[in-house]
Amino acid sequence: MIGVFAPAEDQPVIREFFELFKTPWEFGRAGGKTEVAIWSRAEVPQTDAKLVLIFGGDTNSFDRANGLQTHPRISNRILSHEGRWLPTYGNCVTFGKSAGATLTVEDTGESALWEISAGGQTFIRIGYDLFQEIRLLLTSGQPFAHASTPTLEMHITLLRGLITGHSIPLIEIPPVPAGHAFIACLTHDVDHIGIRNHKFDHTMFGFFYRATMGSAMDFLQGKKSLKQVCLNWQAAASLPFVHLGIARDFWHPFDRYLEIEKGLASTFFVIPKKGEPGVNARGQRPAKRAASYDVAELADTLKKLEAAGNEIGVHGIDAWRDKVAGSEERERISRLTGAAEFGVRMHWLYFDERSPVWLEAAGFIYDSTVGYNETIGYRAGTIQVFKPLPAERLLELPMHIMDTALFYPSYLNLSSKQAEAMIFPFIENAVHFGGVLTVNWHDRSIVPERLWDGFYIWLLAQLKAKRAWFATAAKTVSWFRKRRSVTFEQIENGRIKIRGGGNDSLPGLRVRIFRPDINGAKFVEIPLQDGMEICPAG
Numbered sequence: 001m002i003g004v005f006a007p008a009e010d011q012p013v014i015r016e017f018f019e020l021f022k023t024p025w026e027f028g029r030a031g032g033k034t035e036v037a038i039w040s041r042a043e044v045p046q047t048d049a050k051l052v053l054i055f056g057g058d059t060n061s062f063d064r065a066n067g068l069q070t071h072p073r074i075s076n077r078i079l080s081h082e083g084r085w086l087p088t089y090g091n092c093v094t095f096g097k098s099a100g101a102t103l104t105v106e107d108t109g110e111s112a113l114w115e116i117s118a119g120g121q122t123f124i125r126i127g128y129d130l131f132q133e134i135r136l137l138l139t140s141g142q143p144f145a146h147a148s149t150p151t152l153e154m155h156i157t158l159l160r161g162l163i164t165g166h167s168i169p170l171i172e173i174p175p176v177p178a179g180h181a182f183i184a185c186l187t188h189d190v191d192h193i194g195i196r197n198h199k200f201d202h203t204m205f206g207f208f209y210r211a212t213m214g215s216a217m218d219f220l221q222g223k224k225s226l227k228q229v230c231l232n233w234q235a236a237a238s239l240p241f242v243h244l245g246i247a248r249d250f251w252h253p254f255d256r257y258l259e260i261e262k263g264l265a266s267t268f269f270v271i272p273k274k275g276e277p278g279v280n281a282r283g284q285r286p287a288k289r290a291a292s293y294d295v296a297e298l299a300d301t302l303k304k305l306e307a308a309g310n311e312i313g314v315h316g317i318d319a320w321r322d323k324v325a326g327s328e329e330r331e332r333i334s335r336l337t338g339a340a341e342f343g344v345r346m347h348w349l350y351f352d353e354r355s356p357v358w359l360e361a362a363g364f365i366y367d368s369t370v371g372y373n374e375t376i377g378y379r380a381g382t383i384q385v386f387k388p389l390p391a392e393r394l395l396e397l398p399m400h401i402m403d404t405a406l407f408y409p410s411y412l413n414l415s416s417k418q419a420e421a422m423i424f425p426f427i428e429n430a431v432h433f434g435g436v437l438t439v440n441w442h443d444r445s446i447v448p449e450r451l452w453d454g455f456y457i458w459l460l461a462q463l464k465a466k467r468a469w470f471a472t473a474a475k476t477v478s479w480f481r482k483r484r485s486v487t488f489e490q491i492e493n494g495r496i497k498i499r500g501g502g503n504d505s506l507p508g509l510r511v512r513i514f515r516p517d518i519n520g521a522k523f524v525e526i527p528l529q530d531g532m533e534i535c536p537a538g
């Protein structure tokens, strides 16, 4: 059991942190008996905990009492732990160079960790403020430069390592669905549904240019094959006939998705209002943001997609800033699909710090907007579904890999080979940490002129090979909700009673036990059963 001592204002972020690092803990109290005590921005009182972890990015009373030489606090330090980066964004103090340091500043090699043992107790001073870092990740998120680092998971890794590394037993419910390595959540933002809706507008002329001249240039740069160029020219030549209604609309990709994703469940976010650009953060109404389709045209397609096990969500316009608009957007889709519980991702990823409150008030059960437009990565530093701090119940499914970020000339502008190389570490992270890898492939990305279908099929094969559980956004969120519902209670003789974990059709939860006496292995894992009792010490 971990006891946490921190200012009252940090309590919401601490609660959320321990939903992500799902292990027994409590808020520290006078006379409380815990083996591990964490102090963050609080005075360090007397304790008999075996391991005392003191976090903080400024020199504190512990440093003064122990005559610790702290080096100037600087924000935005990149730390290194077990060969992986751990960027920090708030203040960070260091303690000079020491051989064998396990947490160091990446460029200077100074140690950001200081340890002393006395009288059967170990005190470890860590030079940053853990919960301020977590707060920043879960609110504003991390900058573009560290997009590829799952920073929040690294904070958990460091903390877990400090505890188990000092021979203290630990139990944890890992974010890993039983029988799988991680969750793959395939999603599609449906921005167009057909080129027939675009007569002589910027979208149609844009398509025509990219399919003809653009494809030829892509071919010369090795980004498209000759076959793909031919497909695009064919599509461009068929455009007048598509508009006349005598040729197939090549921008209507739903049957192709059903074919590619056969047996896998995915989520389609559809725009509820035709011709409505919505309002951006500066109060402007960018005309290009408006959808040219009326979602009612898709009624039969949506039924077909749902019948195949897929989910329909809202690709929101104004829901991010207005709960009345959000309710209307939600109800429009609910009337078409008959579904009551589903989520939203905002078109163009419009979002601000109050959005979780408006989306929750509008009746959405999750949001999946937190991600980057311009790159792939972990905006909130996490591979896990989390509860945004201002929300009561709404959960956030972070979006990690988006096709347009990979391939748009104005974003990463990668070739297929470069994109594969960039995605590999994300799959490795999913295998290593568990959690969910959320992919957004736009509706028209698998047809002319983008033709990113081959790449998407490659990605699905990688995810299958790594034992992903393919789940819709709603099921992914439900699985994390089930994990969040688990409670730990300390009973007599250091035993922990575990409740929750429910009986449902979703993959089960597992209990991971780290114990110093496990021969060679780092941990053992057993299926979680409601009401089970475990003695972490063995």
Ligand SMILES: [Zn+2]
Pocket: 189, 190, 191, 315, 346, 347, 348
């Ligand atoms: Zn969109």
